Amino acid sequence: xxxxxxxxxxxxxxxxxxxxxxxxxxxxxxxxxxxxxxxxxxxxxxxxxxxxxxxxxxxxxxxx
Numbered sequence: 001x002x003x004x005x006x007x008x009x010x011x012x013x014x015x016x017x018x019x020x021x022x023x024x025x026x027x028x029x030x031x032x033x034x035x036x037x038x039x040x041x042x043x044x045x046x047x048x049x050x051x052x053x054x055x056x057x058x059x060x061x062x063x064x
Contacts, residue, residue: 016061
């Protein structure tokens with residue numbers, strides 16, 4: 001999540017998204033997102049997400 005959109009205020013947020021999948025935060029997230037993977041020790045790894053499943057479960061919000 002790009003928290004800077006929240007820090008700078010509503011006029012800075014150009015869009016957002018919500019991901020409706022198990023174990024995902026249901027909040028609307030501002031601006032940009034990045035999919036990361038991690039192992040049991042918390043070290044970065046490749047993610048094992050199905051991109052088509054993510055595309056089918058993301059809801060986009062665009063500021064007009």
